Amino acid sequence: NAGVTQTPKFRILKIGQSMTLQCTQDMNHNYMYWYRQDPGMGLKLIYYSVGAGITDKGEVPNGYNVSRSTTEDFPLRLELAAPSQTSVYFCASSYPGANEQYFGPGTRLTVT
Amino acid sequence: GQQLNQSPQSMFIQEGEDVSMNCTSSSIFNTWLWYKQDPGEGPVLLIALYKAGELTSNGRLTAQFGITRKDSFLNISASIPSDVGIYFCAGHKSGNTPLVFGKGTRLSVIA
Numbered sequence: 001n002a003g004v005t006q007t008p009k010f011r012i013l014k015i016g017q018s019m020t021l022q023c024t025q026d027m028n029h030n031y032m033y034w035y036r037q038d039p040g041m042g043l044k045l046i047y048y049s050v051g052a053g054i055t056d057k058g059e060v061p062n063g064y065n066v067s068r069s070t071t072e073d074f075p076l077r078l079e080l081a082a083p084s085q086t087s088v089y090f091c092a093s094s095y096p097g098a099n100e101q102y103f104g105p106g107t108r109l110t111v112t
Numbered sequence: 113g114q115q116l117n118q119s120p121q122s123m124f125i126q127e128g129e130d131v132s133m134n135c136t137s138s139s140i141f142n143t144w145l146w147y148k149q150d151p152g153e154g155p156v157l158l159i160a161l162y163k164a165g166e167l168t169s170n171g172r173l174t175a176q177f178g179i180t181r182k183d184s185f186l187n188i189s190a191s192i193p194s195d196v197g198i199y200f201c202a203g204h205k206s207g208n209t210p211l212v213f214g215k216g217t218r219l220s221v222i223a
Binding site for chain 2: 041100106
């Protein structure tokens with residue numbers, strides 16, 4: 001099992017550009033999550049999904065969109081990148097119940 | 113949003129020393145989890161605790177689920193250089209509610 005994979009690993013965007021952060025898991029987990037991690041601030045939940053076709057907002061959803069068309073994939077979309085979205089983004093997955101989440105290696109995004 | 117208070121924020125210790133860190137909340141959680149994040153990597157689950165009072169070990173790591181269900185503790189014995197990283201606690205209430213994470217304890221080990 002590859003676990004949770006994320007692409008790209010690094011990206012630099014100009015203000016106003018858009019991009020999609022990809023996340024795939026091969027553990028057949030129903031639940032998937034997107035977090036952002038700012039320096040010294042821990043993990044903040046952006047969006048999560050409890051299954052294909054179902055998504056819900058987390059603590060900091062503004063400026064982001066998600067979709068969940070399959071169990072395996074949970075892409076995160078930034079439509080109009082802003083400097084405040086400079087961060088490291090982590091995708092995670094788990095079995096139902098939201099315990100024991102498994103994290104991907106992260107995408108480091110810089111918006112200038 | 114809801115937060116877990118994790119302390120200390122950072123610590124510098126000598127190799128071989130024992131380490132203690134804790135996580136507290138104003139509300140009750142039914143599951144406590146401890147993660148470690150190495151530099152440039154995603155968090156990795158170390159220990160999961162499911163019952164109040166539970167004490168669980170994973171090698172040199174020992175974690176406890178507080179009796180009140182509002183706190184948890186992580187101890188690392190005989191620290192080694194590869195223990196360096198950020199340790200996060202996380203709490204889960206029930207059902208579909210997401211995990212709540214602490215801000216992390218940054219551990220540095222001096223050889």
